[in-house]
Amino acid sequence: MNTLAQIAAVLRLSLRTLSQRRGPSSVIVIGMAGVVAVFISLQSLAVGFRTVLDLGSRPDRVIVVTKGAIGTLGSSISRADAPTIVDTPGVKRDIDGAPIATTSVFADIPLIKKSDGLMAFTMIHGVGPKAMQVWPERRLVAGRMFQSGLRELLVGKSAQTQFEGLEIGDQIILPGGDWTVVGVYTTDGGIGDSMMVGDVETLMAALSQANFSTVNVRMDSPDAFAQVNAAITTNPSLAVDAVREIDFYTKRYEFALKLLRTTALALGSLMALGTVFGALNTMYAAVADRGREIGTLRALGFGGAPVVISVLVEALVLCAIGAVTGTLIAWISFDGSEHVIQGAVVTLRVTLPVIGMGVGLACLVALLGGLFPAIRAARMPIVDALRAV
Amino acid sequence: MKFTPLIWAGLWRKRMRTVLTIVSLMIAFVLFGLLTTVDEGFRRTVAVARLNELSVNARFGTVPVPYAYREEIARIPGVTAVSGRAGLFGFYQDRKNFVWVMAADEDYFAVRDQFAPSPTLIAELHRSPQAAFATAALAKKHGWKAGDRISIEASTVRKDGSRNWEFDILGIIDNRDNPGLDETLVTNYRYIDEERGDGLRGSAWQFFVRIVDPAQSVAISRRIVDMYTSSSAPVQAASDRVVTERGLSSLGNVTLFLDLVIAAVFFMLLFLTGTAITQSVRERVPEFAVLQIFGFSPGGVAAVVIAETAFQCLLGAALGLAAAAAIAPLVLGAARLPMQPVMPWSVAISGMAAALGVTLLTALPALWRLARVSPIMALSRLA
Structure with a gap:
């Protein structure tokens, strides 16, 4: 018999006898299912968060903040400075030659989460007339656009589904009078979906705020960043910084992003390590159980390689069953679920790359847990193995 | 055996x-x-977050609140001390070294007695402009010690148009309830308030309120909120415990x-x-x-x-x-x-x-x- 046929024969034998080792084998399956379920859930949440930020930012958009401010906190741009910033070379202009840019102001407002009734903060973003060109991905799905000068708001789709009191016609209490929700917009999954949008001047009047928080501009191209940045940071009359939109959001949510990623990695690898030892235990026991069987095969002329491979494949099969179970657990329990993290609505999506990572982890566990028992099985002296008969 | x-x-x-x-x-x-x-x-x-300590913030984001609220809140029965604070966001030497400067008034340490510098040091802080306490974690991070003079480049502009704020480190303090975690530079409110050139003189970011009976925390919080609901600067108020819980649930x-x-x-x-x-x-x-x-x-x-x-x-x-x-x-x-x-x-x-x-x-x-x-x-x- 050639090696391939030998491998096939040994493999059939080991898989057929698998049901006799059901108890110990389920250690691998259950352990692996737990590892993969936890790892995939956390990793998918981290990826979901990243996706929200990626979809919500464009490489050709820049946020201008006061030097020293962290995010919008402590950022304050005067009415005198705003036109200078907007007029910077490198800023995209529309057909009328007007710069595509807007001044912005932000108000954090407390809302009640539908899921647990707890209070969470979300942002009202006050924007100027060019806003829909700065953020062309914000698209109205219900109601109408707000009118400048009026206390009217658009709400993001995710904010509407997560928080109470954001239906069209609902009133939001702000100083100086109520604001009415007049429309719903979506950015198809971006961070903007977790916010609300209104008129910048009206919002500043309501908050009795004299300065803008930030200026947001579209550039001619993503490569214009160096030009825009140089122009505004070297202008001695300005004390501002230009930040790419993606960097701005990454910084803002850095803590939560890092926490999710490290937890997924730390928990996943520690649990996987535990499962490796469980798998070693199971596979050593399996090899010991099948001592006579393996001895007999070797006496009949089967080589060492088919034995090694059959043990490894058995470990792989068990880990694969576990990985599939774990993936299903994560998928059924969490896929599509929405989580409010630091005011951002994040949709957990179990995606193929994450499943791939989970399966990779399972394969690694199988190889580490199966290799040494496999080698022991192949090295077992035939005479000793047969003596056990 | x-x-x-x-x-x-x-x-x-x-x-x-x-x-x-x-x-x-x-x-x-x-x-x-x-x-x-x-x-x-x-x-x-x-x-460890306290029920007998309330914090009062602007209801909508970072809008400053009149400092004068302090006297009104102090008159509510059951309130023993009120402290207003302002603050600066800035960095030390490099953009990466973010520093949060808190400007505390005379009653700050009476409300937040988890920080306990000696009464002489507290008096010293309010006597000398530019004086500041650094928390242990912050001092360790930048290698500061008492007697150092440091300069913070802040987002708030000064009267003279510069953004550099100088501080003399008076001492190192720490939060007894949670040692080693806070990273704050505490300076005095008057200094920041008089020096600021952004038109926000006489305003506060936040008030800390000490009350006698922890069981009254919800009632007094509500009373404070109601006092300013129809003003131009409405507030939100909650006990330290509630704020902490909310912070955790935001994750x-x-x-x-x-x-x-x-x-x-x-x-x-x-x-x-x-x-x-x-x-x-x-x-x-x-x-x-x-x-x-x-x-x-x-x-x-x-x-x-x-x-x-x-x-x-x-x-x-x-x-x-x-x-x-x-x-x-x-x-x-x-x-x-x-x-x-x-x-x-x-x-x-x-x-x-x-x-x-x-x-x-x-x-x-x-x-x-x-x-x-x-x-x-x-x-x-x-x-």
Whole structure:
């Protein structure tokens, strides 16, 4: 018999006898299912968060903040400075030659989460007339656009589904009078979906705020960043910084992003390590159980390689069953679920790359847990193995 | 005691299996130790957060509130002290070294007595403009010590148009409730208020309110909110405890998730140990039968099995918890969680209790198996 046929024969034998080792084998399956379920859930949440930020930012958009401010906190741009910033070379202009840019102001407002009734903060973003060109991905799905000068708001789709009191016609209490929700917009999954949008001047009047928080501009191209940045940071009359939109959001949510990623990695690898030892235990026991069987095969002329491979494949099969179970657990329990993290609505999506990572982890566990028992099985002296008969 | 050699021999009969079982138990208890430390840490952070201390903020984001609210809030019955604060956002030397400067008024340390500089130092702070206290963590980060003069480039502009604010470090302070975590530079309110050139003189970012009766925290918070609802600068108010809880819940449902993972780890643990022990007992059924023939009572045989299991579980748990205690400062420090990065003794104790529970639960199926086999049957298999 050639090696391939030998491998096939040994493999059939080991898989057929698998049901006799059901108890110990389920250690691998259950352990692996737990590892993969936890790892995939956390990793998918981290990826979901990243996706929200990626979809919500464009490489050709820049946020201008006061030097020293962290995010919008402590950022304050005067009415005198705003036109200078907007007029910077490198800023995209529309057909009328007007710069595509807007001044912005932000108000954090407390809302009640539908899921647990707890209070969470979300942002009202006050924007100027060019806003829909700065953020062309914000698209109205219900109601109408707000009118400048009026206390009217658009709400993001995710904010509407997560928080109470954001239906069209609902009133939001702000100083100086109520604001009415007049429309719903979506950015198809971006961070903007977790916010609300209104008129910048009206919002500043309501908050009795004299300065803008930030200026947001579209550039001619993503490569214009160096030009825009140089122009505004070297202008001695300005004390501002230009930040790419993606960097701005990454910084803002850095803590939560890092926490999710490290937890997924730390928990996943520690649990996987535990499962490796469980798998070693199971596979050593399996090899010991099948001592006579393996001895007999070797006496009949089967080589060492088919034995090694059959043990490894058995470990792989068990880990694969576990990985599939774990993936299903994560998928059924969490896929599509929405989580409010630091005011951002994040949709957990179990995606193929994450499943791939989970399966990779399972394969690694199988190889580490199966290799040494496999080698022991192949090295077992035939005479000793047969003596056990 | 005389059975010790018997138990010892049983344990090491399959050396590899015993070692592997102990190692996997150890890893499970490392996880248990770390996760329970985080869980406890969150609970402790909420528990030490005070109910008799309220914070009052602008209702809508970062809108400043008139400092004059302070007098009005102080007149509410049940309120013993009110402190208003302003602040600066800035950096020290490099853009990366973010520093949060808090400008506290005379009553600050009366409300927040978890920071306790001496009365002379407090008087000194309010006497000299530019004086500041650095918290221990912040001072350590930048290598500051008392007597240093430092300059912070802030986003708030000064009267003279510059953005550089100078401070003389008067002393190092720390939060007794949660040492080593706060990173703040505390300076005096008058200095910042008089020097600021952004038109926000006479405003505050926040008020801290000390009340007599913690049970009144909700009622007084509501009263403060109601006082300013129809003003141009409405506020929100809540006890320190509520604010802390809200901060944690903004990270998603953390504690529920932790509890789920701890439960999953435990289930895997039980299953893994249970299977290893059952298998080891199954292989030795004839030997246990021999013991019974020699006069061991069924209880005696059960004791031997339980002792073997207990040895593996307790050793694995002890090693795992010790390792968790050793790496907890590294892991929690790296994650920058708002809690003390130390594994408390209560975690070690509950871990060992859990190990005892695992012992009993996993020994049971093995004992059940033994009980069903009569010595005669077992011996016939040996023959």
